[in-house]
Amino acid sequence: MNIADSPDMQPRLMKALRAHARGGPEQLVYEDAPLPPPPTGSDVCARVTAAAVTFDELTWPETWESDGVDRTPIIPSHEFAGVVFAVGPDVHDYSIGDQVFGLVPFDQDGAAAEVVRLPAANLARKPANVSDVVAAAAVLPALTAMEAVEEHLRLESGQRLLIRGGTGAVGSFLIQFAHRAGIAVTAIVRSRDAVEVVERLGAREVLVGDEPDEVAPASFDASIDSVGAGTPEWLYRAVRPRGRVITLQEAPDAALAEAFDVDAQFFVVSPDAEHLDRLAALLSDGGIEVAVAQTYPLSEGRAAYTDRGRAGRLGKTVLEVPTSSE
Structure with missing residues (x-):
């Protein structure tokens, strides 16, 4: 991973799954992509460890545009788990190194990448006894x-x-x-x-x-x-x-x-910190069951979307993102 440990996140490249034109899984390419800009305001940047797939997101208007403006190239997958490594000046609830999970706004680049940027309000701390794959899938x-x-x-x-x-x-x-x-x-x-x-x-x-x-x-x-x-x-x-x-x-x-x-x-779900915190507690206590159908490495993200769960197993498909040491 070409991400430095310094706060300015130089050099500014990461691996990501992207689509440069509207369409289905055939448009997805695993490639080098620019890092998100350093977080401002109440945003955070996290190193992604797992990103869950919603197959139909490639058909959603929000995936491809924001306020009517084309967003391509886009990064899919908005459910993730990861580790905070940069925070905006207005973020007081999270620190570098916190393990988190959350939901990226649908009209922003998603988490099928080594780094994602999103509002802190869309995050919760991931319980230590819950795997990254399970947290992302839930x-x-x-x-x-x-x-x-x-x-x-x-x-x-x-x-x-x-x-x-x-x-x-x-x-x-x-x-x-x-x-x-x-x-x-x-x-x-x-x-x-x-x-x-x-x-x-x-x-x-x-x-x-x-x-x-x-x-x-x-x-x-x-x-x-x-x-x-x-x-x-x-x-x-x-x-x-x-x-x-x-x-x-x-x-x-x-x-x-x-x-x-x-x-x-x-309705379309509206994530907030309270709901995410309650979900974290349920996951930690074993209060709900989470099914994971299969996992793919990020590099095989196109195959994950193409498959659409045809293996027949119940649950979410999750992309696993290797860390820099893997």
Whole structure:
């Protein structure tokens, strides 16, 4: 790694995974790239040790532009763990050498690189008993699930929640956080092989299939689609009048929401230090289960995105970033 130990971070090159043009994994190149500028204000720079992959991020507008301005070349992967090695003058909660994990804003360069720069408010201290790979894998899906359960679904203990995609990265955390809140979870999975997994995570009932017949109309207090775009009609139909439907990939269908008299909402996770600190405590205590499907070295980042988890294992794909001594 061509990064000096001096605060001015000279010479100013690092290894990174970058895309110089919009597209899919075929655009990603492992190459030398400029270091982020030294942190100012409340920003920090961290040496990245692990960066988790969200496959669909290459389709997000925020990946490629900020306020309508093209950002290419871009660095993907916004969930990471690493070590602080430079702080802005307004940063008082972190010092050089602190082990941290966090979420880089989606319209900034991500963490598929040796160094990342981000606001200190998007960080938390990584527990010493939690691996860098596990911490990176948990950040985005766990924060999304935490925010969904606590701020958007607004369910009380004993109420019923239908989750589409119970074995996905977000879905597995939705089950766990909802179960911890006393919510009765029904999870929908595609394979019978996944039933035991989601039951262990806390699902009270598991339905198998893309359009399970067992979902009765108006039988749930809320539903959430953690699979992706194209939320099916039955996920609206399953919710009682004036119940809630949450989508995570695209805005809900207003016509379906009106037809079934439900409150349908879409949100993008908003990381903050409090949520990250709570996640750190849960990870340290073993209070939640984190699945890691596979790891790749940063140099094989293009292959990681191309694979899209086709190995069939549950959990996140994580890029491991070697230190200068490796």
